[in-house]
Amino acid sequence: MKNKILAVIATIFLGTVVLVSCKPKSSGDAVSGDAAQKAYVAPGKYDEFYNFVSGGFSGQMSVYGLPSGRLLRVIPVFSVDPEKGWGYSEETKPMLNTSHGFVPWDDLHHVNMSQTNGEIDGRWVFANGNNTPRVARVDLKTFKTAEIIEIPNSAGNHSSPFITENTEYVIAGTRFSVPADYSDGDVPINTYKQNFKGHISFIKVGKEGEMDIAFQLLTPGVNFDLSHAGKGKSHGWFFFSTYNTEQANTLLEVNASQKDKDFIMAVNWKKAEEYIKAGKGKKQAVRYAHNTWDEKTHTAKSEIKTEVLVLDAMALKDICYMIPCPKSPHGCDVDPTGEYIVGSGKLAALIPVFSFDKLQAAIAKKQFDGDYEGIPVLKYESVLHGEVKKPGLGPLHTEFDGKGNAYTSFFVSSEIVKWDIKTLKVLDRVPTYYSIGHLMIPGGDSRKPFGKYLVAYNKITKDRYLPTGPELAQSAQLFDISGDKMKLILDYPTIGEPHYAQGAPADLIRNNGQYKFYKLDTNQHPYVAKGEKENKVVREGNKVHVYMTSIRSHFAPDNIEGIKLGDEVYFHVTNLEQDWDVPHGFGIKGANNAELLIMPGETTTLKWVPDRVGIFPMYCTDFCSALHQEMSGYVRVSPKGSKVPISYSLGTNLPAVK
Numbered sequence: 001m002k003n004k005i006l007a008v009i010a011t012i013f014l015g016t017v018v019l020v021s022c023k024p025k026s027s028g029d030a031v032s033g034d035a036a037q038k039a040y041v042a043p044g045k046y047d048e049f050y051n052f053v054s055g056g057f058s059g060q061m062s063v064y065g066l067p068s069g070r071l072l073r074v075i076p077v078f079s080v081d082p083e084k085g086w087g088y089s090e091e092t093k094p095m096l097n098t099s100h101g102f103v104p105w106d107d108l109h110h111v112n113m114s115q116t117n118g119e120i121d122g123r124w125v126f127a128n129g130n131n132t133p134r135v136a137r138v139d140l141k142t143f144k145t146a147e148i149i150e151i152p153n154s155a156g157n158h159s160s161p162f163i164t165e166n167t168e169y170v171i172a173g174t175r176f177s178v179p180a181d182y183s184d185g186d187v188p189i190n191t192y193k194q195n196f197k198g199h200i201s202f203i204k205v206g207k208e209g210e211m212d213i214a215f216q217l218l219t220p221g222v223n224f225d226l227s228h229a230g231k232g233k234s235h236g237w238f239f240f241s242t243y244n245t246e247q248a249n250t251l252l253e254v255n256a257s258q259k260d261k262d263f264i265m266a267v268n269w270k271k272a273e274e275y276i277k278a279g280k281g282k283k284q285a286v287r288y289a290h291n292t293w294d295e296k297t298h299t300a301k302s303e304i305k306t307e308v309l310v311l312d313a314m315a316l317k318d319i320c321y322m323i324p325c326p327k328s329p330h331g332c333d334v335d336p337t338g339e340y341i342v343g344s345g346k347l348a349a350l351i352p353v354f355s356f357d358k359l360q361a362a363i364a365k366k367q368f369d370g371d372y373e374g375i376p377v378l379k380y381e382s383v384l385h386g387e388v389k390k391p392g393l394g395p396l397h398t399e400f401d402g403k404g405n406a407y408t409s410f411f412v413s414s415e416i417v418k419w420d421i422k423t424l425k426v427l428d429r430v431p432t433y434y435s436i437g438h439l440m441i442p443g444g445d446s447r448k449p450f451g452k453y454l455v456a457y458n459k460i461t462k463d464r465y466l467p468t469g470p471e472l473a474q475s476a477q478l479f480d481i482s483g484d485k486m487k488l489i490l491d492y493p494t495i496g497e498p499h500y501a502q503g504a505p506a507d508l509i510r511n512n513g514q515y516k517f518y519k520l521d522t523n524q525h526p527y528v529a530k531g532e533k534e535n536k537v538v539r540e541g542n543k544v545h546v547y548m549t550s551i552r553s554h555f556a557p558d559n560i561e562g563i564k565l566g567d568e569v570y571f572h573v574t575n576l577e578q579d580w581d582v583p584h585g586f587g588i589k590g591a592n593n594a595e596l597l598i599m600p601g602e603t604t605t606l607k608w609v610p611d612r613v614g615i616f617p618m619y620c621t622d623f624c625s626a627l628h629q630e631m632s633g634y635v636r637v638s639p640k641g642s643k644v645p646i647s648y649s650l651g652t653n654l655p656a657v658k
């Protein structure tokens with residue numbers, strides 16, 4: 001036992017040595033001669049692809065153009081963003097509500113685009129929140145987070161938000177197994193084996209994208225890492241990588257690396273649906289938030305749900321099957337045909353590729369090697385298509401080019417290896433700078449990859465960019481994969497820590513009915529002012545509602561008096577513009593939250609509690625016109641009990657009241 005621990009530590013140590021010493025030579029000139037030309041997008045020209053990149057611990061998603069690597073937008077998802085007032089305006093606050101209250105941060109690891117017939121369709125991008133388990137949906141007509149659903153019975157929603165080929169389901173597999181919310185969680189930590197259980201959620205996606213947890217599968221307590229849906233012939237199945245099948249609860253770096261093989265769990269979700277229909281699910285009492293954004297009222301609503309349907313996969317023997325997979329598999333990827341399932345064991349020195357046909361045959365012939373807590377374990381050889389031998393060190397993730405090739409990232413040996421899915425022969429390898437996690441080919445996890453570019457997302461960039469203190473930019477590296485050999489053509493720094501990413505042809509999204517502005521006539525915000533005739537300031541006790549409008553280049557009203565200490569002031573600002581790209585901003589001195597950024601036709605609210613008597617300037621924060629600097633006004637704050645009445649004006653002076 002002790003020797004085994006030492007051996008594991010030695011392996012990890014060796015890995016560290018390799019990691020530190022793996023800086024490839026000639027890292028400066030690994031770029032091909034025509035690289036600049038290939039990544040160049042002339043001024044005024046559009047990029048060919050959108051690139052949606054997760055922000056990791058920034059809780060955001062960023063949008064780049066490819067091949068230029070130009071940053072186009074940062075979308076707040078699980079994070080507050082003072083730039084846009086997201087999580088600060090009254091309307092957006094409910095989006096970040098959870099059963100634990102307001103949680104304005106999360107760890108966003110994976111993004112996954114909606115699909116139709118296994119092809120990316122440009123409607124939505126989903127994202128997972130790792131920390132306080134959540135799944136978000138970003139609407140690609142507005143590039144805004146439209147919905148967030150919390151996941152009960154889970155902790156560390158890492159194996160998420162992967163999608164079935166018609167976006168029937170978005171799944172969420174728990175990273176940490178924990179006692180279920182509906183059981184007594186006050187148990188000793190060392191009772192992991194008895195009390196800790198896994199839950200995998202199948203979130204149904206409606207026509208408008210609306211999410212609802214259809215059911216959860218109760219599984220043995222292990223760590224779920226990643227997953228991908230079957231496609232084509234394997235549609236109806238889902239594959240999850242697991243680790244810590246040792247069920248350790250301390251020093252996982254050693255104790256969860258004991259077994260030679262962990263599992264890829266194959267889930268027959270069509271079968272699960274049948275059991276649900278047959279009434280085999282059990283309703284369990286839980287609490288989770290479901291937050292939705294309404295584009296008519298420009299307001300989010302948060303609802304706490306109290307029930308979830310749980311199906312016991314250990315009792316029902318034919319939903320889940322365990323496929324042995326060497327050494328703590330991380331990535332679990334399915335090729336475009338749906339036949340091959342690639343498991344990347346991060347401590348393994350080979351890549352096993354499993355066959356869906358063989359999986360079906362092995363299940364039919366019951367080629368089992370016993371069971372794992374009630375889940376049949378298949379014989380490794382019975383499911384194996386073959387192994388990629390000596391591919392590199394620390395395989396993590398695989399994407400596909402649609403031409404029969406797979407591309408796997410190697411964290412420890414810092415490289416990308418291209419190999420042939422059928423023959424399993426290594427065809428090419430290129431160094432990355434430096435430690436690559438995920439990689440992405442537009443459509444590279446769908447049935448129809450656009451195998452022209454590949455982007456590597458690197459976690460440790462060391463000396464790659466100008467130093468910026470102790471924290472260095474993480475990076476993306478763009479490769480041209482249109483030929484036999486991969487060619488590095490561009491580096492670009494990223495926002496936060498890039499984990500997974502997705503890419504889509506620009507036209508697919510550009511032509512999907514993008515919003516240019518919100519129509520004022522259809523604005524149903526309860527505090528809208530649809531024109532300057534509707535401006536008013538209304539006192540209700542100590543609450544003051546300001547029905548304000550903005551249009552180039554003034555606010556109406558722009559002089560407000562009668563506010564008193566102890567008041568809560570709500571500035572409901574409607575942007576009256578009806579044209580593309582004319583937002584206005586709103587900031588006021590001393591507001592202890594953020595600004596507002598109001599899109600044309602939208603109404604947004606800033607709550608302000610003045611803390612002292614005086615005159616408080618407010619102004620537009622977004623450079624909207626030549627007279628933007630004139631777009632300002634004043635609010636007078638008087639002492640508590642003052643006799644100054646509520647009054648407001650634009651263009652005229654208010655009567656002097658002392």
Ligand code: RUQ
Binds near residue numbers: 436
């Ligand atoms: S993970 S670097 Cu959180 Cu997707 Cu593999």
Ligand code: CUA
Binds near residue numbers: 583584625
């Ligand atoms: Cu409106 Cu600046």
